[in-house]
Amino acid sequence: MKFKKFLIYFLTVYFMALTNLWGDEGKDLFIKNCANCHKSGGSAPVINPADKAGEIWKKYFSRGRHPDNEKMMSSIGEENSKKILNYLMNNAADSEHPEAAIIPK
Numbered sequence: 001m002k003f004k005k006f007l008i009y010f011l012t013v014y015f016m017a018l019t020n021l022w023g024d025e026g027k028d029l030f031i032k033n034c035a036n037c038h039k040s041g042g043s044a045p046v047i048n049p050a051d052k053a054g055e056i057w058k059k060y061f062s063r064g065r066h067p068d069n070e071k072m073m074s075s076i077g078e079e080n081s082k083k084i085l086n087y088l089m090n091n092a093a094d095s096e097h098p099e100a101a102i103i104p105k
């Protein structure tokens with residue numbers, strides 16, 4: 001019985017650490033790949049995950065709405081752009097953890 005409790009505890013902590021890790025990787029990629037233009041005083045306006053709802057981010061990516069999208073996405077890579085989208089959706093306006101100031105205005 002004790003072992004079962006420990007196992008549940010261990011798995012919960014492990015899972016939380018794991019999802020947090022993915023979240024942070026997407027965040028780092030977002031800052032590295034997007035904020036070099038989208039920053040205060042940069043060549044494009046400041047953007048943050050909480051600027052849009054999750055579905056809007058999804059469509060923005062899947063429809064290739066970004067100016068010069070192909071060039072940008074091929075330099076970021078499919079795997080990393082998925083991680084960035086995941087991060088944006090997990091922290092979008094309608095998410096449980098909206099992030100409005102990762103890139104300061």
Ligand code: HEC
Nearest residue numbers: 030033034035036037038043044045047060066067072084
């Ligand atoms: C090479 C510079 C550059 C990079 C890198 C870049 N962007 Fe942009 N982005 C722009 C420009 C320029 C615009 C057009 C701004 C305008 O319309 O005034 C834009 C527009 C946008 C818009 C629409 C503006 C809005 O408020 O809805 C979004 C969303 C966006 N970018 C997201 C991203 C994301 C996410 C990334 C990283 C994956 C990224 N951008 C990387 C330059 C960049």
